[in-house]
Amino acid sequence: MPAASNQALRRAALPVALAGVLGAFALAGPTTNTTEVTTVSDTDIVITVATDGSGDHTSVQDAVDAAPSHSAERVTLRIGAGVYDEPVVIPSSKPNLTLVGATGDPEDVVITHDRAAGLPKPGGGTWGTSGSASVVISGDDVHAYDLTFENSFLREEHPDVTSTQAVAVRTTGDRLVFDNVRFLGHQDTLYANSPNTDTVSRQYYRNCYVEGDVDFVFGRGTAVFHGCEIRSLDRGSDSNNGFVTAPSTPPDQEFGFLFTESCFTSDAPAESVYLGRPWVPSSSPDARPQALIRDSWMGRHFKEQGWIEMSSGHDWRQFQLREFDNNGPGALTTPDRPQMSAEEAAGHTAEAYLAGTDGWNPVREPAQPVCTARGR
Numbered sequence: 001m002p003a004a005s006n007q008a009l010r011r012a013a014l015p016v017a018l019a020g021v022l023g024a025f026a027l028a029g030p031t032t033n034t035t036e037v038t039t040v041s042d043t044d045i046v047i048t049v050a051t052d053g054s055g056d057h058t059s060v061q062d063a064v065d066a067a068p069s070h071s072a073e074r075v076t077l078r079i080g081a082g083v084y085d086e087p088v089v090i091p092s093s094k095p096n097l098t099l100v101g102a103t104g105d106p107e108d109v110v111i112t113h114d115r116a117a118g119l120p121k122p123g124g125g126t127w128g129t130s131g132s133a134s135v136v137i138s139g140d141d142v143h144a145y146d147l148t149f150e151n152s153f154l155r156e157e158h159p160d161v162t163s164t165q166a167v168a169v170r171t172t173g174d175r176l177v178f179d180n181v182r183f184l185g186h187q188d189t190l191y192a193n194s195p196n197t198d199t200v201s202r203q204y205y206r207n208c209y210v211e212g213d214v215d216f217v218f219g220r221g222t223a224v225f226h227g228c229e230i231r232s233l234d235r236g237s238d239s240n241n242g243f244v245t246a247p248s249t250p251p252d253q254e255f256g257f258l259f260t261e262s263c264f265t266s267d268a269p270a271e272s273v274y275l276g277r278p279w280v281p282s283s284s285p286d287a288r289p290q291a292l293i294r295d296s297w298m299g300r301h302f303k304e305q306g307w308i309e310m311s312s313g314h315d316w317r318q319f320q321l322r323e324f325d326n327n328g329p330g331a332l333t334t335p336d337r338p339q340m341s342a343e344e345a346a347g348h349t350a351e352a353y354l355a356g357t358d359g360w361n362p363v364r365e366p367a368q369p370v371c372t373a374r375g376r
Helices: 016-025 060-066 350-355
Strands: 045-049 075-079 082-085 088-090 097-101 109-113 135-137 143-145 148-151 169-171 176-179 182-184 190-192 202-206 209-212 214-219 222-226 229-232 243-247 257-260 263-266 274-276 290-294 320-324
Touching: 045 060, 060 075, 060 088, 202 350, 209 214, 214 222, 222 350, 243 290, 257 350, 274 290, 274 320
Parallel strands: 045 075, 075 097, 082 109, 088 135, 097 143, 109 148, 135 169, 143 176, 148 182, 169 190, 176 202, 182 209, 190 214, 202 222, 209 229, 214 243, 222 257, 229 263, 243 274, 257 290, 290 320
Antiparallel strands: none
């Protein structure tokens, strides 16, 4: 489309099916303390993206750029079926943005890029972990539904690269919602982070699928995974196929990662995957990593020693890395799999993790997780 047309914002009602999705999930703005939802109407700003040129833009980033800055009104990017191979950045100046796959099937809409920490970047140097992200979400109140975020970097295609961290999504915004979204990658797939150690960034993942092998859910954000499938990839080892989590919760932050009513699956051999390891970055030596897995189904791939130190050597036992009331062949109770008491678990709910000081509550009952891979 011509440049002038690309900059025009179209106000239009969404198709009935899509309106139903957004009517159910579009949460109220940042000042609300209720669970009321907004509905899509002809006053919503809708920008369409399509690979065949039939929309307002063919690029997701172009659509993000076209959205008004600092908008108090929700702006919806309706993304058509296709593969969008491009890095996407949603800056803090773009709050209240919704990305929604037009078909309702997350496999139909894939936002992807091939970039790893050790790959050279233009101008010299390498990308580093943060720079490897296919998608960066810094805006508050950003929602995503029915699509896939992927980092397509493959180690076997780059045997010379030793820093293989390859982030699919890095988040620093607050009050983020992901529903029926797939996160595909290998090492460091989902960087659930915050802008700094003094700022809490809350994130709600419902009915999502996250896959990877090494530290593939990591960061200092307050993140709730509700009714999600967490898939550990098989690295070909009989004894160590990686680590699910690597939280780096700041010392004054009340909550870290919560996995609830979810399922943990893998094709890796039995007892070859760790639940995680605490990440204490050199830039934040006083971090107090927290992760809780509760009321979830756990596959046989988990080790009796659920947690282990990182190379920095911080003893995982000094941090809050625990489980509660899980089931399945990998739900073990051992000295290295500490369990939370029922009394304490009563205060560790999705609502409690996300409430913050404004009473935010996006929590909705998830669909029953199927516990079968919805990955590549």
